[in-house]
Amino acid sequence: MKVFKFGGASVKDAAGVRNVASVLEHFLSDDLLIVVSAMGKTTNALEEVVWAYADGKDTGPMVARLKTSHAKVLNEVAPGDDGAIEALIASFKELDRALGQRPSGRVDQDYDQIVSLGEVWSTLIVSAHLRSTGLANTWLDARTIVRTDASHRAARVEWQACQNLADRYVKPLLMDRPARVLTQGFIGRTADGRTTTLGREGSDFSAAIFAYLLDAESVTIWKDVPGMFNADPKRFPDTELLPHISYREAIELSYFGASVIHPRTLQPLLKKHIPLFVRSFVDLNAPGSTIDDRSENDPLIPSFIVKPEQLLISITPRDLSFIVEENLSGIFWLFAQRNVRIDLMQNSAVAFSVVVDDTLRSRELIEELRKGYEVRYNDGCELITVRHFDEATLAKLTAGREVLIEQRSRSTARFVVQ
Ligand code: ASP
Ligand code: MG
Numbered sequence: 014m015k016v017f018k019f020g021g022a023s024v025k026d027a028a029g030v031r032n033v034a035s036v037l038e039h040f041l042s043d044d045l046l047i048v049v050s051a052m053g054k055t056t057n058a059l060e061e062v063v064w065a066y067a068d069g070k071d072t073g074p075m076v077a078r079l080k081t082s083h084a085k086v087l088n089e090v091a092p093g094d095d096g097a098i099e100a101l102i103a104s105f106k107e108l109d110r111a112l113g114q115r116p117s118g119r120v121d122q123d124y125d126q127i128v129s130l131g132e133v134w135s136t137l138i139v140s141a142h143l144r145s146t147g148l149a150n151t152w153l154d155a156r157t158i159v160r161t162d163a164s165h166r167a168a169r170v171e172w173q174a175c176q177n178l179a180d181r182y183v184k185p186l187l188m189d190r191p192a193r194v195l196t197q198g199f200i201g202r203t204a205d206g207r208t209t210t211l212g213r214e215g216s217d218f219s220a221a222i223f224a225y226l227l228d229a230e231s232v233t234i235w236k237d238v239p240g241m242f243n244a245d246p247k248r249f250p251d252t253e254l255l256p257h258i259s260y261r262e263a264i265e266l267s268y269f270g271a272s273v274i275h276p277r278t279l280q281p282l283l284k285k286h287i288p289l290f291v292r293s294f295v296d297l298n299a300p301g302s303t304i305d306d307r308s309e310n311d312p313l314i315p316s317f318i319v320k321p322e323q324l325l326i327s328i329t330p331r332d333l334s335f336i337v338e339e340n341l342s343g344i345f346w347l348f349a350q351r352n353v354r355i356d357l358m359q360n361s362a363v364a365f366s367v368v369v370d371d372t373l374r375s376r377e378l379i380e381e382l383r384k385g386y387e388v389r390y391n392d393g394c395e396l397i398t399v400r401h402f403d404e405a406t407l408a409k410l411t412a413g414r415e416v417l418i419e420q421r422s423r424s425t426a427r428f429v430v431q
Pocket of ligand 1: 020021050051056057131198199212213214215216217
């Protein structure tokens, strides 16, 4: 069997949902498990609902917009499907119920109960549309399979429990010929029944989880771009498609911030040697990119990844004592506790410098650090990573910029520029 994943951009409106069906028409004899994200910008909109709810503000108009837009798409792609309409309304009621209660005081837990509904709605709609076009399918609640711990918004998968659940509940569904199971990305559930999420953009990871549990022959991520490129085509004019790269290279690229696949996606695939295809849902004839075990064909052309809006923070002990293990462990602890990911670090005798995304959490962390250290920062920085660099590429990328930090290893060069 194969696992397919369709992201939010692929199901952003009725035309997108119809296009999913036309992609699937090309795979009528394949056994498929299809993972779908929330439609378009639904997850962002649901996050706004959560923040308003947590602040005790009125969520009515925002919720009404979400209900209307989903009901409208359902009505367009599966008119007259009373079962689907009822299921959608029941899920809207679940949202109303959640919002009718007082916030639990644990924002991340409330977030997961509310934001997870975006994937429930999109899969109800896609499932109904597929049915209406003759593509029989089973709607599976991913939460019954993806067992996680209770780290809300960044839940960790409990693999053995998932395996038992998949063996028991998904494998029988795959006995149909051809099998077509439709489920949600991004969401899971704790042993005591609370919904969790795997982190933003987590649906790729969900696809990998299902592929691992079901020993899939491959995973295909259907995207609005024709594959993985050596740089973001939206930012650079002369990008090249990477037709074939190894897991290792793809992990490096996604770790440094390439946004094509979620960084955690590749580890489960690598363990079972399951290849990952990135293909265009717009152009089915485009070859796309293949990511697998074989590293012989790894591209040696430079790949570059730019992370904008970075903060370069320098932390110095007030008495100018050396940066040693004791203060580093205290500093790291603060970053871990506040869930601020360090993208790059460097130290001198008396200063420890890090680069992080410029977010509210990072700004709050700076205030926290100031209680014990002297802290300076530069905002508006860019972090540029170049894999397989050559001097000409580096010169071009940094021309006219002030380079604040430069780090090189054999295959990777990184710059913090302003
Ligand atoms: N809907 C979730 C998000 O937008 C998960 C995903 O799209 O992968 O982050
Ligand atoms: Mg998405």
